[in-house]
Structure formats: C-alpha cells, structure tokens
Amino acid sequence: MVTPRLTVIAGAYGSGKTEVAINYALRLRAKGKNVNMVDLDIVNPFFRTRDIRDYLTRQGIQVISSNEGLEAADIPALSPKIIGLLQSRDYDGVFDVGGDPAGATAMGRFNRYFQEEPYSFWVVVNPFRPDTRDAEQIKAMVQEIEKASRLQATGLIDNTNLGSATTPEDRLHGRKVLHSAAELLGLPLVWRTLSNLCPPENGEDQVPYLPLTLYMRPEWME
Amino acid sequence: MAERVMMKGNEAVAEGAIRAGCRYFFGYPITPQNEVPEYMSRRLPKIGGVFIQAESEVSAINMVYGAGGAGGRAMTSSSSPGISLKQEGISYIATAEVPCVIVNMARGGPGLGGLTPSQSDYFQAVKGGGHGDYHLIVLAPWSVQEMVDLVGLAFDLADKYRNPAMILGDAILGQMMEPVTFKSEPIDPKDLPAKPWATVGLSGERKPNLINSLGLLPEHLESINLRLQEKYKKIAENEVRFEGTDVDDADLVVVAYGTTSRVAKSAIDQARKDGKKVGLFRPITLWPFPTKQIQELAAAGKRFLVVEMSAGQMVEDVRLAVNGEASVEFFGKLNGAIPTVEEVYREIMSRF
Structure with a gap:
C-alpha cells in the first residue's frame, strides 16, 4: 500500500504528539521526501514545533505555523501557507495537531482537502497521562478528537512513558492498554515509540519502533 | 504501590x-x-x-x-x-x-x-x-x-x-x-481538624465569629499588627525549609530556587567533575527565608553566586543574610529565557 502523503498526528494534551510529529517528519526527510511540517497547535504556546524551526529548516523541512512574529503569543492564528501545501500536492505534510478536541477543531477548517485524498490520522497515546489511563478512556478521547477534527483516526501510536522513570514493566503495562484500546476502536497499532529515556521492554508483538530523539526536553531535566 | x-x-x-x-x-x-x-x-x-x-x-x-x-x-x-x-x-x-x-x-x-x-x-x-x-x-x-x-x-x-x-x-x-x-x-x-473560628452559622451555643480586616481604632489596628508580627516571628522560627547539595566542602555556594536551581544543579554537577568545590543551596520556603542557614555558610567562609531569572531580587535577601561577611555575586537573565546549563557553568568556572 502506498503511504498517503498527508499524516495527521493528534492526541490528548501532553501525550507527546509534538515529539512524535517532529521525529516522524525527520524520518520521512531522511528517506528523501520533501516534507512540510504544519504546527496546528493553537491551544498552547509552549513546547511547540516552532521552537525548533531553525533546526528543522536546516534539515530541509519547512515548518508552517502561526504567522511569523506571533510565535510566542497565545493567538490562535493559522498561516495561509497551509492551504498552499494542501493544494500543491508536491510535498508530504505532517500535521502536529493541538491537544484535545479544542486543538483538533483547527483541523476541521481544512476538511475538504482531506476528503480529496487518502491520509493517515494517528493518535498518540501515553497511558500514564491522566484521562487516558485505560482502553475506555482512550476510546472516548479518540472519538472526541475525531468529532472535533471531522476526520477518521487510522491508527494509534503507543507512546507509553514516565519520562526517565520508565521501567520495562511500565512499557509492558502500556502495551497491554494500547492493544485493548486498539481492539476496542478497531484500529491498528501503527508505531511504538522508544526514546533513550526508556529501556526497551522484552517480547515482540509486530508493532514497529519509532525511535525518538527528544527535542523539547530541557537539558537540565534528569 | x-x-x-x-x-x-x-x-x-x-x-x-x-x-x-x-x-x-x-x-x-x-x-x-x-x-x-x-x-x-x-x-x-x-x-x-x-x-x-x-x-x-x-x-x-x-x-x-x-x-x-x-x-x-x-x-x-x-x-x-x-x-x-x-x-x-x-x-x-x-x-x-x-x-x-x-x-x-x-x-x-x-x-x-x-x-x-x-x-x-x-x-x-x-x-x-x-x-x-x-x-x-x-x-x-x-x-x-x-x-x-x-x-x-x-x-x-x-x-x-x-x-x-x-x-x-x-x-x-x-x-x-x-x-x-x-x-x-x-x-x-x-x-481535617475543625476550624472553630470559621463563619459557618450559629445555633445559639457561641458568640458570632467575625472575619474582617478592619481596624478603625488606632489601638485596635495596633493590636492586629502586633498579633500578626508575633505570628510571623513564630513562622520564621519554625517553618524554614531548604535543601543543600554538595555545600559542606564547597568554596562557592550557588543560591537558586525553582527552575534556575534545576539548571544550577546540572551546571554544578559539571563543575564538580572538573574538580571545583561548588555546591547548591536551594531555598524551598522563600518566606520565611533561610537567613540563618545562609549566615552560617557565610561565617564558614563560603562565597555566594545567586542565579535568578530576574534583575536581582532574591540576591537582596542573600546579601541581608550574609551582612557583608562574604562576597555575594549575581547572574540573572531578563529576556524571558531560562539560563542554559552552559551559561551557569561558565559563571561558576569564572569564579575559580
């Protein structure tokens, strides 16, 4: 199957979707794709893709966010370049969508473009975050995001972690929760993240690892 | 668990x-x-x-x-x-x-x-x-x-x-x-323990509780102030909290709280690896301020470097505590950015 050129990375607030989106965009770029990253996070001005815009630009990834000069403001502005990206079809687009239904609402504005071609819509889940602790809660969260964005989720990403305190047992616990959530929602588990903060857990379950370099993490965090 | x-x-x-x-x-x-x-x-x-x-x-x-x-x-x-x-x-x-x-x-x-x-x-x-x-x-x-x-x-x-x-x-x-x-x-x-002073309504068994901040009569206002100052003295005596890391053998003590103490901790760990005798003193209560503990460090011959994301505010309380008995220097950031570990590390190293 051909991978769709449009990938939407969404998730509950604080699920880790920005780190996932950055790493996935860099991965596409490393495969030689022409990648645009769209920072659609209009909910919160902290820990955003735009914070490492310069780095991503040097890697050959164009970052589209709020109008320039407004990056540090909490003004929910969207760039007209997003429409350009959606219309031109010359690029792969990775959309970093804001947390919770409030953030996903921004996607609704571009709905008609997503009706015209296939897309991936992946929801990042960390079952150690409040409100996505079990399969039922995850299901409710995914459905709320789908409703707000008017798009259909096509997969879940397992981002189980407790930062540097993560143990292999925690990862296995997360794996179980994610499998039952995926089953409940009828969605595939498309990736499992692995950063240098967490040791990998034992056992295979066919879910590919998405290695994460953490770009948003302050250097002084243990 | x-x-x-x-x-x-x-x-x-x-x-x-x-x-x-x-x-x-x-x-x-x-x-x-x-x-x-x-x-x-x-x-x-x-x-x-x-x-x-x-x-x-x-x-x-x-x-x-x-x-x-x-x-x-x-x-x-x-x-x-x-x-x-x-x-x-x-x-x-x-x-x-x-x-x-x-x-x-x-x-x-x-x-x-x-x-x-x-x-x-x-x-x-x-x-x-x-x-x-x-x-x-x-x-x-x-x-x-x-x-x-x-x-x-x-x-x-x-x-x-x-x-x-x-x-x-x-x-x-x-x-x-x-x-x-x-x-x-x-x-x-x-x-939670009962609060007999709270205004929760009367059923005739006690006098009404009154909560206000008015002291129109000079003697009354003075008594309110004396009572408050007495209480603050007690809090200052009993509730100071702080944390010292690598302070005992340190020549230079970095004083920082909150975010900057996290940055300072990383910078101090690096400087320690370079053999520099530097420690971290982190006030946890900013009021009451750990005045006595800082006085003792000054009396023990230590120098101080205060790191803040401000033009220099807590540094005044450190200077008051030290009371001229030791050198107190300051490094601050004013642009809304957190100081980097590298910046604080360089500030520490330049003092050895």
Missing part, C-alpha cells in the same frame, strides 16, 4: 490540591496557568467541590476570602499580571487571618510582559505584594513532584497559622511534564 502518573506542573498542583482536601477553586484565565483552572473545572464538580470562573481576578480572590473564611480549603491560581490584580484581596485575607492557597505560575514582566518563565515576582511574593505589613508563606517547587508535595504543605501551613500561602512557580514549571508519585491517600475534607 503508590500511583504514578506523567503530569504537567499545572495539572500536578491542581491534583495535589484536590488530594490535600481542596474543594473550592476560583480563578480567571491567563496563560501560562490555564491548565490549573481547566483541571479543577473537570474534577471539582465530580467530587462535591465548587469551581467558579469569576468575572475577574479581583472577584476570584474575594471568593477565596469567603470560602476560606467559611472554613473550606480554598485556592486560586494565576500568573503575574493576574496576581497583581489580586493583591488587595490578598492583603485583606492576610489581615483577616484566613487560610488559603494562591498559585503564581509567573511569567515575564513588567507590565503585560510575555508568556515565558520568570522569577521577577519574588519581591511581590515575599515582601508583601499588597499594602500593609503582612507576609505570605511562600513555597518554591523545583519539579512537578514538588508541585504536589508543596501544595499539600501549603494547605497544612495555611491552616496551622491561619495565613495565606503561595506556591511560586513559573511558566516552565507549569508546562513541563515529569513523572509524579502520589505517596499518600487523598485527604477527605471531613477528616
């Missing part, structure tokens, strides 16, 4: 407050602390609590005054300009000796400023902030875990001394995510 969860500082301070028995929250939105009222608005109605988004900060702090006066564990949160708006109410609450907790996730000032982290509200927090001679108990967490631990302590101290307590964080402490462990069972407000 204790419950572990990955939380933002803003969420953790809210959950920590609920677990400490807080059932009354009044606030008004401002970035970068909106996750606090959002969390409270989701949780409090489900557990028999009250959440009100007031029409202004002035209104919110006066609702806290009312709920605290009625004996409930009440809280408000805001960020710098919003905390400025609350100052009149905070002064009333301190004078009326009503326990409550105020959270300030400080952002860059002065004026409307920006949304980035800052420590330039130190003076406002520890020197009064509003009008009159009063003090808040001010606690400065340096991690998401301490948001939980210190908000619980803030409620306990507030009740113990009938005094408002403040959690002084900043934008980054509110937004960053770290693992949190909830070590103890949540407190049921019904199990």
Whole structure:
C-alpha cells in the first residue's frame, strides 16, 4: 500500500504528539521526501514545533505555523501557507495537531482537502497521562478528537512513558492498554515509540519502533 | 504501590490540591496557568467541590476570602499580571487571618510582559505584594513532584497559622511534564481538624465569629499588627525549609530556587567533575527565608553566586543574610529565557 502523503498526528494534551510529529517528519526527510511540517497547535504556546524551526529548516523541512512574529503569543492564528501545501500536492505534510478536541477543531477548517485524498490520522497515546489511563478512556478521547477534527483516526501510536522513570514493566503495562484500546476502536497499532529515556521492554508483538530523539526536553531535566 | 502518573506542573498542583482536601477553586484565565483552572473545572464538580470562573481576578480572590473564611480549603491560581490584580484581596485575607492557597505560575514582566518563565515576582511574593505589613508563606517547587508535595504543605501551613500561602512557580514549571508519585491517600475534607473560628452559622451555643480586616481604632489596628508580627516571628522560627547539595566542602555556594536551581544543579554537577568545590543551596520556603542557614555558610567562609531569572531580587535577601561577611555575586537573565546549563557553568568556572 502506498503511504498517503498527508499524516495527521493528534492526541490528548501532553501525550507527546509534538515529539512524535517532529521525529516522524525527520524520518520521512531522511528517506528523501520533501516534507512540510504544519504546527496546528493553537491551544498552547509552549513546547511547540516552532521552537525548533531553525533546526528543522536546516534539515530541509519547512515548518508552517502561526504567522511569523506571533510565535510566542497565545493567538490562535493559522498561516495561509497551509492551504498552499494542501493544494500543491508536491510535498508530504505532517500535521502536529493541538491537544484535545479544542486543538483538533483547527483541523476541521481544512476538511475538504482531506476528503480529496487518502491520509493517515494517528493518535498518540501515553497511558500514564491522566484521562487516558485505560482502553475506555482512550476510546472516548479518540472519538472526541475525531468529532472535533471531522476526520477518521487510522491508527494509534503507543507512546507509553514516565519520562526517565520508565521501567520495562511500565512499557509492558502500556502495551497491554494500547492493544485493548486498539481492539476496542478497531484500529491498528501503527508505531511504538522508544526514546533513550526508556529501556526497551522484552517480547515482540509486530508493532514497529519509532525511535525518538527528544527535542523539547530541557537539558537540565534528569 | 503508590500511583504514578506523567503530569504537567499545572495539572500536578491542581491534583495535589484536590488530594490535600481542596474543594473550592476560583480563578480567571491567563496563560501560562490555564491548565490549573481547566483541571479543577473537570474534577471539582465530580467530587462535591465548587469551581467558579469569576468575572475577574479581583472577584476570584474575594471568593477565596469567603470560602476560606467559611472554613473550606480554598485556592486560586494565576500568573503575574493576574496576581497583581489580586493583591488587595490578598492583603485583606492576610489581615483577616484566613487560610488559603494562591498559585503564581509567573511569567515575564513588567507590565503585560510575555508568556515565558520568570522569577521577577519574588519581591511581590515575599515582601508583601499588597499594602500593609503582612507576609505570605511562600513555597518554591523545583519539579512537578514538588508541585504536589508543596501544595499539600501549603494547605497544612495555611491552616496551622491561619495565613495565606503561595506556591511560586513559573511558566516552565507549569508546562513541563515529569513523572509524579502520589505517596499518600487523598485527604477527605471531613477528616481535617475543625476550624472553630470559621463563619459557618450559629445555633445559639457561641458568640458570632467575625472575619474582617478592619481596624478603625488606632489601638485596635495596633493590636492586629502586633498579633500578626508575633505570628510571623513564630513562622520564621519554625517553618524554614531548604535543601543543600554538595555545600559542606564547597568554596562557592550557588543560591537558586525553582527552575534556575534545576539548571544550577546540572551546571554544578559539571563543575564538580572538573574538580571545583561548588555546591547548591536551594531555598524551598522563600518566606520565611533561610537567613540563618545562609549566615552560617557565610561565617564558614563560603562565597555566594545567586542565579535568578530576574534583575536581582532574591540576591537582596542573600546579601541581608550574609551582612557583608562574604562576597555575594549575581547572574540573572531578563529576556524571558531560562539560563542554559552552559551559561551557569561558565559563571561558576569564572569564579575559580
């Protein structure tokens, strides 16, 4: 199957979707794709893709966010370049969508473009975050995001972690929760993240690892 | 096993407050602390609590005054300009000796400023902030875990001394995510010690309780002030909290709190590897300030470097404590950026 050129990375607030989106965009770029990253996070001005815009630009990834000069403001502005990206079809687009239904609402504005071609819509889940602790809660969260964005989720990403305190047992616990959530929602588990903060857990379950370099993490965090 | 969860500082301070028995929250939105009222608005109605988004900060702090006066564990949160708006109410609450907790996730000032982290509200927090001679108990967490631990302590101290307590964080402490462990069972407000002074209505068995901050007669106002000062003396004697790391053998002691103490800790670890005798002194209570402990370090011949995200505020309290007996230098950042580990490391190394 051909991978769709449009990938939407969404998730509950604080699920880790920005780190996932950055790493996935860099991965596409490393495969030689022409990648645009769209920072659609209009909910919160902290820990955003735009914070490492310069780095991503040097890697050959164009970052589209709020109008320039407004990056540090909490003004929910969207760039007209997003429409350009959606219309031109010359690029792969990775959309970093804001947390919770409030953030996903921004996607609704571009709905008609997503009706015209296939897309991936992946929801990042960390079952150690409040409100996505079990399969039922995850299901409710995914459905709320789908409703707000008017798009259909096509997969879940397992981002189980407790930062540097993560143990292999925690990862296995997360794996179980994610499998039952995926089953409940009828969605595939498309990736499992692995950063240098967490040791990998034992056992295979066919879910590919998405290695994460953490770009948003302050250097002084243990 | 204790419950572990990955939380933002803003969420953790809210959950920590609920677990400490807080059932009354009044606030008004401002970035970068909106996750606090959002969390409270989701949780409090489900557990028999009250959440009100007031029409202004002035209104919110006066609702806290009312709920605290009625004996409930009440809280408000805001960020710098919003905390400025609350100052009149905070002064009333301190004078009326009503326990409550105020959270300030400080952002860059002065004026409307920006949304980035800052420590330039130190003076406002520890020197009064509003009008009159009063003090808040001010606690400065340096991690998401301490948001939980210190908000619980803030409620306990507030009740113990009938005094408002403040959690002084900043934008980054509110937004960053770290693992949190909830070590103890949540407190049921019904199990908290009774507050016989609270205005909860009469059934004829006692005189009416009165809560106000008015002292029109000179003798009365003086007696209020004397009582408050007596209480502040007791708090200063009993409630100082701090943490020292690698201080004993250090020649140079870095004094920092909150976010900058995290940065300083990393820089000190590096400088230690280079063989430099440097340590970290981290005040956890900003008021009462660990004056005596710093005096003792100065008497032991140590030099000081104070690191803040301000033009130099806590450094004044360090200088007062040192009282000219040791060198006190300062490194500050004013542009809304957190100092880097490299910058603090260089500041340390240049002093050896």
